[in-house]
Amino acid sequence: MARRELSMKRWSTLGLVIAFLILALFVYLEPKITARSTPTPEGTSRNLLEISSASIQRIRVIDHSNRLEAEAERDASGQWFLTVPTRHLVRQDALDTLAGGLATLFVQQVISDVTDLSAYGLVTPTYTIVISATDRVFTLTVGSPTPIGGGYYVRREGDPAVYV
Template sequence: MSRKHTLAIGCLLLAALAAAYAFVSGFSAREDRKREQAEAAGVIPFTDCAELAALSYTSAGTSISFEKDKDGIWKYTEDDDFPALQASVQTLANDLGDITAKRDLGEVTDLSVYGLDAPAATFSFTGTDGQDTVITIGNETEDGDYYAIKSGDSHVYTISDVLMNYSDYTLYDWLKTDELPSVFTADVKEFKIDAEGKSSHYIRTGKDDEGNFIWYRDSKESEENRVEDVSVPNHLATAITNLAIFDCADYKVTDSELSQYGLDNLQAVIWFSYEEEDSQSDSGSETEDETEAAKPSEEDSSDDENAEDAENAENGSDDGSGMSSLKEFSIEIGSLDESGEYYYVRPAGSMAADRIEKSLVDDCLNEPSSNAGSDTP
């Protein structure tokens, strides 16, 4: 190869290297400008995942993870029986999938400067597309944000404290606590309280001419059982409707663990039936012809109205505005907790040992003397 030819090849290589350098330098400059513009606009995409299939986080040595089942329900990965609060888990999923960074600090050689070598928390998620993302969060900034990095990206960013707000969550912060039926005194049709060999059983049949509830003790088949002073059943019915779960002590109690909460030797059992208004999903769906055909004739309307009034009085409904169904519920009362301020309880159908304030339970168990309250709550 001639010297002249070799020199030409060298010049070409030098030109190619210069062009490559110019391209890289220009690309880097463009990226810097884009980053500066994004920071100025306050819109630096950090994560972008429309739908998550799994998520987890680790903080202070505690790791918690959830994943969606085939029905789209979030499940605690360690126990399918854990009743996860779906709305809360989904909120975390939404937050993880759509994070906007405040600043892009570029590539950093020493992660320890930002506390990213010993992270305060780590969050991971998998999208429905199978893509995994890991977010590592380091120190807090002076303005309350946090330094963060994500898998597949060598830059360090600052993000808001949204994720760190979850880092202190324990498993029970994700628990869907048992709830008692939301009913009013007027909804209670019948109740029975069995406690320490004593039973209080009352049945309500409607209202009298003065608007007071009509109560029977033990059986409504005999007028001898009708309660003259209805303040006692009114008080107890109201006390039952005031019961409310304070928190959950143990979401999954096995038979061998019942004694820890006094649920193997119950203090009392409270049972009640109540009316619940049915949803009128078919309301307004009748055609004009069907509506016209359903109208009673003038001569029948008076009898129908009287029958309706009688039925409403029996059901305790004043206006007959909607159909209702009769439901029932019971709750077992165990022992007091260590503080002596709460009873351990177990609602019907639950695996949990919950807690209810002692005063609320005592109000149900201690039947008042006559004339302890008004006739109609």
């Protein structure tokens, strides 16, 4: 019985690590898209978050569809650990890539006149991503994929706009 529980825990941990890697891939390979929206004005920041990857201390991903949650935290020495569901040392390059991708999420479109969040899959989001940096916390909700281009609709907590 104990062996079966241990095996199930390993599969759960593996599933969460795979979810992290999928998110890292999504961030790293973020495609260019054209969607119904307003282009980001020239001369403004084109990154969704205004942070450096080095300032990111914790990344929490909640997969609402599969009811999974994973969290990685950087310790004082700069090492990344998976802390939820259990504490494990993880591949540093994978988490560094994820942190770098999150810090440089490129805004391709801004939809500022949002009246119906359900049109973007943001009433019941697919994912919630909480990024804790040294001086602030960002919460992103990820909704539906865009109709073309393979992107996703994203909303920052406290910001009425929807981003692609």
